Amino acid sequence: MVDYEILDNGIKLYKVPFRNENIAIGILVNIGSIFEDKEFRGISHLLEHMMFQSNKKYNKNQIHLLFEESGSIHNAMTYYNYTLYFAAVMKEGFENIVDLFYWMFENDKYDNNEFENEKNVVKTEIMMREEDPRIFLEDNLSKSVYGDSDYGDPIGGYIETINNITKDTLEEFKYKYYSPKNISIFLEGNISDKDVEIVKKYFSRLEGNDIKLKNPIKGEGKDIIIKMKNIQQIYYSINLNSNIKNTMLIDALTEFYNLGASSKIFEIFRNKYSIGYSPSLSLSNFYDDEIIYSLIIPGFQIDKEKILDNAIEEFLDNLKNVDNKYKKARSNIYKFNYNLKKENIVKRIETDPYLIKILNMDYDQYFNNVYNILSNIDKDFIEENNKYIYDLFEKGKKVIIYPEDYDKRNN
Known part of the structure; x- marks a missing residue:
């Protein structure tokens, strides 16, 4: 059993202390490709990319610079059933990282030019994966088991489904699913009570509604x-x-x-x-x-x-x-x-x-x-x-x- 508490807005905050000089934060959103509408397959992954674009407080260049200036390694990943944002950081830079993540999650509007640029980046990534036999093999494992279905489709979607996604569609998707009640935060390593309070100070301000995820479909697989x-x-x-x-x-x-x-x-x-x-x-x-x-x-x-x-x-x-x-x-x-x-x-x-x-x-x-x-x-x-x-x-x-x-x- 892992120690956790639930903030007033519904965010679950987990604490996993272990011996380390540094501290890490992971923010898991309970949304991934299997919960998407098929016509917008890949929207979770595209949103993961857009989270690092300009928001109300930081432009996209400031975001990456501040992550690195604070002494952190940061990244994000989209999976079938969740999206995870994380950073491991030196203790003295921790609050900077929490502030960055807060504004990434609080943001509800994106710049149209940045959106179109990142759509092209994601489409390039899809083509790159389709042209690499080792990656393409792995991307088809689930389809062989579950067929053409929510469980079987590739996490990143297809060129045509990415083309279907507008900026409005993406912003609506974020508003719906990036609700505090659908988010868990994980603190690991050299955690203090002060670090926990820093996270609460920022993320208890997030607002959002109750959500209901769709029941994803499993299809019949084949060779x-x-x-x-x-x-x-x-x-x-x-x-x-x-x-x-x-x-x-x-x-x-x-x-x-x-x-x-x-x-x-x-x-x-x-x-x-x-x-x-x-x-x-x-x-x-x-x-x-x-x-x-x-x-x-x-x-x-x-x-x-x-x-x-x-x-x-x-x-x-x-x-x-x-x-x-x-x-x-x-x-x-x-x-x-x-x-x-x-x-x-x-x-x-x-x-x-x-x-x-x-x-x-x-x-x-x-x-x-x-x-x-x-x-x-x-x-x-x-x-x-x-x-x-x-x-x-x-x-x-x-x-x-x-x-x-x-x-x-x-x-």
């Missing part, structure tokens, strides 16, 4: 085959959804077979069959109620496609062939990775808000739960839970990106 220009390799994934309650179990299970250069995935796909440079088996996408987990192979030679099924079959046949040294190696690598991240305040403020929102636990609590599962994997656990791995390959939907001239080259 997706794409032909792409200017690539020489095949990009491959197979993807399956599961209930959110299985998050930690599937995370532990996929880490057990994927983590490290001596893992089953690395040993069979890369070392034995030379299929891909960095094959991975892991959790890939997250929603409020479900997760997607995937085998992703971001690039392998065309002539290796004919032995891919052999590698998958050998991997599945060897799931039970693990000894105590293999088990110890997985749990120790996982613990080492945690030790690298647990006091990295930037990584924490990127990760904790989602974990707290969905699972009501911070990264430390999440790690301990997964680590306990991972450390106690035995024959009975494998017998009972390997069904998730088998199901992935039996029921999962594929995304395969081929070179445009694949048919010619494969004959």
Whole structure:
């Protein structure tokens, strides 16, 4: 359970103190691409961009300068079910950052020229993602599972849906969904009572109405085959959804077979069959109620496609062939990775808000739960839970990106 309080206007304020010289603030808005109208898909992401444009107090150049002048690393991200703004900052610059964020959230009107410029930036980003096979592979994972639907559409939308968004549409969207009752604030690191009061002083002034999010639609998934220009390799994934309650179990299970250069995935796909440079088996996408987990192979030679099924079959046949040294190696690598991240305040403020929102636990609590599962994997656990791995390959939907001239080259 993470300590929090609710401000008078409905904002939830979470506090996650840990040893660090600096402090971080994350502001999570409970709105993302799955809650958008389909004709305006990508509006949450476009608004994320516009938040850093000129407002009533600061112009866009002053915003970025003051973030950096205050000694901070700042960023934002839009996801399927939330949008997050965050900054890690030196203690002496904290109030400057809170003031900046307040005016970004309080602002209700945008400059038309800045809006049109940022629309073009977002459209450029969409085209860039569509032209990068590794990113385009990842952007289609959800569509393979949920089809053409709220859950399946790309977070950033499409060129045509971005074109549909006017400045008025965006400002109305912000007024509706950036209400205090739809916002949570997270403080992490070197938190004092004074820091908490600073946040309250600014953000208790925000006003807004009650909101009701739409019930997002899940469609039927199917295999997706794409032909792409200017690539020489095949990009491959197979993807399956599961209930959110299985998050930690599937995370532990996929880490057990994927983590490290001596893992089953690395040993069979890369070392034995030379299929891909960095094959991975892991959790890939997250929603409020479900997760997607995937085998992703971001690039392998065309002539290796004919032995891919052999590698998958050998991997599945060897799931039970693990000894105590293999088990110890997985749990120790996982613990080492945690030790690298647990006091990295930037990584924490990127990760904790989602974990707290969905699972009501911070990264430390999440790690301990997964680590306990991972450390106690035995024959009975494998017998009972390997069904998730088998199901992935039996029921999962594929995304395969081929070179445009694949048919010619494969004959």
